[in-house]
Amino acid sequence: MAHESGGEGAPVAATRPASPAVDRALTVLETLVGTEGGLTLTALARATGIPLATCASIVYTLEKRGYASRLVVGRSHFWRVTLRLYELAAPLIRQEDISEVAEPQLRLLADKLRMPAHVGVLNGASVVYVAKATSPGFIQFDTYPGKAVPFNSTALGRVIAAHLPDAQLEPLLTGRTTPRVFRSQLAKVRQLGYAVEDEEDETDVACLAAPFFDAQGRVAGSVGVTGFTRELAGAGLDTAADLVVRQAKQISVKLGCLSGNRF
Incomplete structure (x- = not known):
């Protein structure tokens, strides 16, 4: 059975990201970019396959950093990306x-x-x-x-x-x-x-x-x-x-x- 080495610079198995947290955050960001009108947390969790609580933590962080905003319609919150991404690039x-x-x-x-x-x-x-x-x-x-x-x-x-x-x-x-x-x-x-x-x-x-x-x-x-x-x-x-x-x-x-x- 192959084992991953923990040493610096060691290769990481291709089937698993080196940083799952970063991978999830990027998945959320990419999903929001590709969606018109925004997504609710439930829809976002379903689209990304990421647990609802984790999705919530990610989008709240993105909102705090200016990369995402939410539109409140009734009792629903729709999340979408902002032009902060353009500013970054x-x-x-x-x-x-x-x-x-x-x-x-x-x-x-x-x-x-x-x-x-x-x-x-x-x-x-x-x-x-x-x-x-x-x-x-x-x-x-x-x-x-x-x-x-x-x-x-x-x-x-x-x-x-x-x-x-x-x-x-x-x-x-x-x-x-x-x-x-x-x-x-x-x-x-x-x-x-x-x-x-x-x-x-x-x-x-x-x-x-x-x-x-x-x-x-x-x-x-x-x-x-x-x-x-x-x-x-x-x-x-x-x-x-x-x-x-x-x-x-x-x-x-x-x-x-x-x-x-x-x-």
Whole structure:
């Protein structure tokens, strides 16, 4: 008779889930997603084959976390999922879509400015590089899709922060010693339309980034280039800023943001 090993990383029998509790919760969630109008607890227990008391515990937890709601009709309670599920998945969908949508603009920036170009999105207090177009030449910079850095240390992150509503910006300022000064810096970034990071992360390296917006007019991420400080100064800065801002606007339009709403 075969026995399962309890050691870490040991295979688990295919006939039984590694975590029955998680399996039941996902079964309830999937069943509710696939049902129009909602289900009573009795109907949900019957549809999933899960005991009524367990179903009740699961849907009450989902309700508390915002993933389910109930509609009371007479003495019956009908449970259904909420758009919280979409909210949970949206950042992943958006990152995937943005990488594809922005690819032509990234390629143009890298080729025209001969600098690597990047797309960044905000994830908590970090900005994550989700796409990159390399530049011609032997010198490359330590940037790659998946790299995460504090939002305030990069042009990509700061230009996103500059366009966040106050409710989203406030948590990012918690713990900062000079939040008023930082807010003032972000106001200047918002006025310029782009942010510059000059030798703040690495000596003789500078970055420039501009924001792009989604169909609801919310900042969805940023696009920028990385080069040597001498390349992003004077006339070089003006040229790069103009091109990066224009390409950011193109990405916004592709994401459904009407130019008249934001620019």
